[in-house]
Amino acid sequence: MAAPPLSRLVLTHLLVALFGMGSWAAINGIWVELPVVVKDLPEGWSLPSYLSVLVALGNLGLLAVTLWRRLAPGKGQQAPIQVVQVLSVVGTALLAPLWQQVAPVAGQDHSVAFLTLTLLLALACCASNVTFLPFLSHLPPAFLRSFFLGQGLSALLPCVLALAQGVGRLECPPAPINGTPGPPHNFPERFPASTFFWILAALLVTSAAAFQGLLLLLPSPPSTPTGGPGPGLQVGAPGVEDEEEASPLQEPPFQVAASTPGPDPEAHRLRSARSACLLGLLAATSALSNGVLPAVQSFSCLPYGRLAYHLAAVLGSAANPLACFLAMGVLCRSLAGLGGLSLLGVLFGAYLMALAILSPCPPLVGTPAGAVLVEFPGPLTPAGPSGTQAGPSSAAPSRLGPPGPRESTVV
DSSP: OOOOOOOHHHHHHHHHHHHHHHTTTTHHHHHHHHHHHHHTSSTTTGHHHHHHHHHHHHHHHHHHHHHHHHHHHSSSSSSHHHHHHHHHHHHHHHHHHHHTTTEEEEEEEEEEOOOOOOOOHHHHHHHHHHHHHHHHGGHHHHHHHHHHHHHHHHHHHOOOOOOHHHOOOEEEEOOOTTTTOOOEEEEESOOOHHHHHHHHHHHHHHHHHHHHHHHSSSSSOOOOOOOOOOTTTOSSSOHHHHHHSSSSSOOOOHHHEEEEOSSSSSHHHHHHHHHHHHHHHHHHHIIIIIIIIIHHHHHGGGGGGGHHHHHHHHHHHHHHHHHHHHHHHSSSHHOOOOHHHHHHHHHHHHHHHHHHHTTTTTTTTTSSSEEEEEESHHHHHHHHHHHHHHHHHHHHHSOOOSHHHHHHHOO
């Protein structure tokens, strides 16, 4: 079969990357925007703790997808993806005008609209993990790398947007000689949070449009994945790379036969122990990066100023996809190396936890050194768990590649 034109291949890779960009862009955008909205919402410094719980509750979206597949088998893979994309676009678009709306709950004011829409977006983002990848299962392996690249962009693009937005600050004018200093000058962000959410919604619309473009460009996928690439999309001649990952989402027959436990019970026991260690490392690093550290980040960073909090949140989110991209070429498969990466993340995380415990008066408050020391562990803490999480995925019999940005961290 003749290979498709180069322009068609490039366009397909671009559309797949844009499609993957919409997986976790909404939640990533909310996290990097927290330093801007936290000053206007009644939850204050406790807002990251609320968001950690809401993102965890977003895993209920996985149950919804499971029920869909059980109650409507063979209905295709397009409908769940389109539902996820509609929820993401609508939820982000509603955040723009409604994020400041406050309502009393149990006698206290709460940002009901912001929290409710965040839960909606968390459900959609978690469901994207089990809806986007099955759609790509009938494509050649090369397109899966473009999808992971797009998932990295779902974290990097909101970070770039947040850096361009900046963070507001107050500056006191110099006091005149023998006079009373004037009122402080307020320097707001370059554009408000509403504009940030509108731009984020536009990115999600672009991702949804890329999916519709893929539906027009690619042949109709089978109702159930067969494990083989779709017709007309063979890229290159079969070679060593094709033999190594002929089916990245499903185990080919020769791998299934090779992975069958041998007659040696000792070897099987060692493999089981290794798998248990890898799963334990994955669980520990996920708990650290997805739950503990994001919940206390405001307490550890805000005493050093909103700029320090802003940079720590943005650089922390940017470090994770960069670590995942690095892991695609430099994989660590040894338990000693993975344990070292986990220990590195735990040490930096312990430092941030100590700052949170000592808040609002941690060491070196009000000094440039204190701000630098709180920003330095921020990017390195998620980078360690990211490398750890990419390692177990590479050690699995059927390697999917490094985890998506928000699958690894929400810092």
